[in-house]
Every structure is written in C-alpha cells, then in structure tokens.
Amino acid sequence: MTTTGTRRSALSNWRFWFAHNSGVLTAAALFVAMFTLYISNHSAGLTPAVATTAANKAVLLALVAMAQTLPVLTRGLDLSVGMVFVMANCIASVIVVGTVGEGLLGILAVLAIGALAGFINGAIVVWGRLQPIITTLATGAVYYGISLFVRPGPGGDVQSDIADFLTGQLFDTVPAALVVLLFVVLVVWIPYRRSVLGRAAYAVGSNEQAAYMSGVPVQRAKLLAYTLAGLLASVAGLMLTFNTYSGEASAPIAGSYTLNSIAAVVIGGTSLFGGWGSAIGSIFGAFVLRTIEDLLFVFDLPPLWQPLFQGVVLLIAVSLGALRILRVRNRLELFS
C-alpha cells in the first residue's frame, strides 16, 4: 500500500514537473535539435573554436533575455533592456581599462550603473505608477542619450586580459562565456527564484490584487525585478565589450536586442501575461534564435532570402503559443 502510494505520488510529481516545465523543455529540445543539425552540417564539426564562437554570440542574447524575463514575470515589460545593454557597452569601453585590478573595478562600476538604471525603471513603475511599457520606452531614450554622450562615435578599448579570458575557453575545451552564463544563473537567478521576493514576483504576475491582499510585498518584488533586469542587461553589455573590444552607441543594436529578447522569452515558455515561466527557458529561447541565424549560414541560403526566412521562423515560433486555444473548454477563457 505505502509503496504504491509513494510511487504514485512520485509519478505524479514527475508529471507535475513535466507539465510545469513543458515550455522550457520544448525550447531546450528545439535548441538541441537545431544545434545538432547545425553541427552536423558544419565543415569543422563540434570543435572548441566553433562552440566558442557560437557561445559568445548566443550568451549576449541569453543574458538580455534573462533580464527581460524578470519584469515579464511580474506582468510588466522592459523595453529599455537593449538600451541598458548598449549603455553598459559604451561605459565599459571607457572605464574597463588599465591593469586587471582597475578593469575589475570598472566592471563593478558598470554593473552598479546597470542596476541603477534598472532601479530607476522600477522606481518609476512602482512609485510613479506609470505603465511599464511607456516608462521603459522613455527611460530607454534617456539611456541611449547617455550612451551617445559617453561614446559619440564607435571606438574605445577594453582590458584585454579579462576580455580574452572571458571570451576564450577554459581548459581549452569549455567556452568561458557559457561558464559566465552558468555563473549568472547560479548566483542571480536560482537564489532569486527561491527568495521571498522572487516568489512574490510570480504572485504579482498572476494576480496583483490578490497578491496585495495576501500581504505579498508587491512594491519590493517589482523594484527588485526591474533592478535585476538592469543588472543582467549590463552583464550582457560587458560581454559585448569583451567580444568587440570597443563600444558603440547603436540604436539598431539596442532595438534588435530588445525585440529579440521578447521573442526569446516567449519561445522559452514564459507567458507575457505574467506569473508563469522561467529565465532558464529564456536562455534556451535565445539559443534557438541565434541557432536559426547560424543554420542559415551553413545551409548557404542566398543572403537576400535570409531576413525573410528568419522572420517567418520567428513568426511560426511565436505562433506555437496558439496551441493553447485547443485546450480551452470555455470560450470565455480565451479573453483572459
């Protein structure tokens, strides 16, 4: 009796876990399938160099997508992540220079600036009670202005020892960028997810009124979500600087990272209506998006067709969310 009982509950635990993480698992499976296809068609195969190149590109979007996930979980949105990313890039190209020690200090300063930018977003949303979309649209313009002020033209430099270390390989095999990403997940996301304010963020996203009535610290949860979003975006900005050895205040780069981060969040199974999903899913969503670009490259698609193909794949990927209407029993559920 007891054994069957525990087995059944273990089984239902597994089923619950699968159901709960289906979005993340789908994105991960999609990524593995596409990456296998990519590697099997790549002339060099899976060498550390190929993996490092792919990782260095994909980790940038993965970090920005993680940043985007946190406000989305609270049923918000951060349209300034791309601008914070570019701002961190520009500032890093000015202050992360000199000796290794000075470089590390510069990194800390850039992270602090990123977190401050996120905090300002959060403060306007929480205390100013403005809508997140329009708030971050406006603060994004401000952050872009600051980037232009710091770096009017492309250029600058970065501490090369740190840069080479973080964009190279550990033990000549593992791409260091992936280790950075893992580090961020272990140090930022997992503790956040398990903290009171992290859980509060999910509660706020599900139903803010109910969360407020239950004594959930709504304001602090939102503030922390936006602040961490700024912090993560600045980590991505630092990694961009280490990749390019320079800074550039580019509005197209900022815009495309913002928009792709939203797409990555959705592909990773996070609901744009808040309260459901995880940053891990967004990482795989970002990997999927980046692998699409790589696939176009190895399959030698004519360059003119690439943007169209990318757009169609993006549209199909986000349309997968429509499958939920098949599960709807009552038409009124459609309007939620």
Add this chain to the structure above:
Amino acid sequence: MTGVDIGSTRGPRLAERLGIDRSVAIAFACILLILAGGAMYSREFLSPEYLLQQLQVGAFLGIIASGAMMVILLGHIDLSIPWVVTLGAMMATAMVGWGGAAGIWLCIPFGVFCGAVIGVLNGVGVAYLRLPSMIFTLGMNAVVQGLMVLHTGGFAPLDQATPAMHFIAVQRSLFGIPNALFVWALVGCFVIYVLKRTAFGRAVYAVGNQEAAAYLSGVNTNRVLIGCFAFSGAMAAFAGVLLAGYSNKAYQNMGDAYLLPAIAAVVLGGTNILGGRGNYLGTIAGVILITLLQSILSVMQMPEAGRQVIYGCVIIAMLLIYGRSAKARS
C-alpha cells in the same frame, strides 16, 4: 471618460462634449509652454511659416498615430508599424513600374491596400490565434522586413515617388496650407466619426475595457480587432506613401523613426495604454507636442545625446503629472 454622460442633470458640459479632459488640457498647455520657451530663444518659433512647416511634418506622425491609437484603445499594440511604413512606400513606388499608365493612378491605393493586408493578418493572429499582439506584430514586422529586403534586392522596378505622391505630401494648394495637413484632417475626422458616432467605435471602447464582457453582450469582438489592426496597417502604409512623396524616394528603414514617437504621442494624449479610454483630441495634442519638442531641440542645435535625454525625461515628467494609474488597494 469616453463621452458617456450618465447622471449629469444639466446635460454634458461643453468641455466634456468636445472631449477635453484633464490630460488633454495639460497636453495643450505643454504645447503652449514649449512654444513660449522656443519664442524666448528665437522669434522665428512663432512665425506662421515655422508652425505650418511643423504641422506638415507632424501630419505624417499624426496619420500613423491615428492607426496606432485605434489599436491601443483595444488594449493592444502594433509593433509592425516601422516596416509597414516602408512597405507602403515601396509598394506604391513599385506599382508605377508594374502597372505602367494604370500604375500611376493605382500606386497610392495599392500601397495603402498592402498595409491593410498586413494589418488584417495581424488582426487574425491576435483575434483568432489569441496571440499577444506585442509578439505577433513583432514577428509580422520581421516578415515584412524580409519581404522588403527581397523586394529591393531583386525585383524593385522603381523607387521614385510619382508627382501625385509629391503633390499630397509636399505642395500647398489652398491658402498656403500644406496638403499633408488636409490629409491628416481627413483621417482625423474619419477616426472621430467612427469612435463617436458608430457602433463600431463603441465596440472599440468596450473591447478595450473588457473583451469578455463585450463578447457576452453580443459584440463580434474578433471583427473589431481585425478592423482596428487593418486600419492601423493601412494608416502606417499611407504615411509611408506620403513620406515617399516627401523625400521623393522609398528606402529601407524609413519607418524606424516613427514607432516610438507614435506610441508616445498617443499615450501623452491621455489614451490609456491598457485600452478602453482616450480620445482623438488628445492624440492630436500628443502629435503636435512630440513634433514641436523634436523640432525645437534640433533647432537649438542640441546634440543628439542631450535630445534623447530631454525627450525621455519630458515624456516621463508629463506622464507623472497626469498619466498615473490607481493605487493597488483601490
């Protein structure tokens, strides 16, 4: 807020009937403030010539904002505007090459039609597939971008604007008033008529307030969604046609600079970004405000960096004055 005046015994006040509420009044006050500030810098800012020129430039933004407003009233958002603007311009100019003599007459309707088609597709995705508009229109933007890159890369026969496009975008035919301003006025009157005087307009506000309730009261909500998205696409494309006439040419990325100002103009005009509340007078105020702000900052030879910072801060500051939502406990 939407002009329904229940319980006021003496009938609606004039201000309410015209749709002037607090946010619209503050927006217009800010316009006067900016003009006054500009006048202290240079007398030129108050000259009719300068103001007409600003209105002409603002007309393009105003037409796009009219479409964006219809979608925002539903509680949705149309992020496909940038490339639909480009699509309108490119299809209209290419039509001259494809259609020959007939193409010269058909180019403007054809450009608008292409935008409307994309809008209908957006509407179908949002209405029937029930996808969040933010992400579906984003994907559609990428698809249109792909199509346009392909178009300019291989098949574009022509990218020059026709005289007719140049005529409605640049020239002045009546009392020296730019034709583009008349076009915006026509679009504006149409939007006001639809929102205030038709069942469709009522349904737009109803869907924006609560779609489930609108559905249960017998509104065909999917038709409303598709209609508004189609209008937004058509207006974005129409503005693209005018912009092509203005710069005599259709080129890639010509719509990129219009998405955020259009949304900002609608929101500064007091339209709730969550839908269900807002009127067109506010959007007019928002458009003029954004156009003047951009123009004055550039006339003052403010570097781009400072312009962006001031632009962002002004939007935040204005919304903090009147755009705040209710507290959680209410």
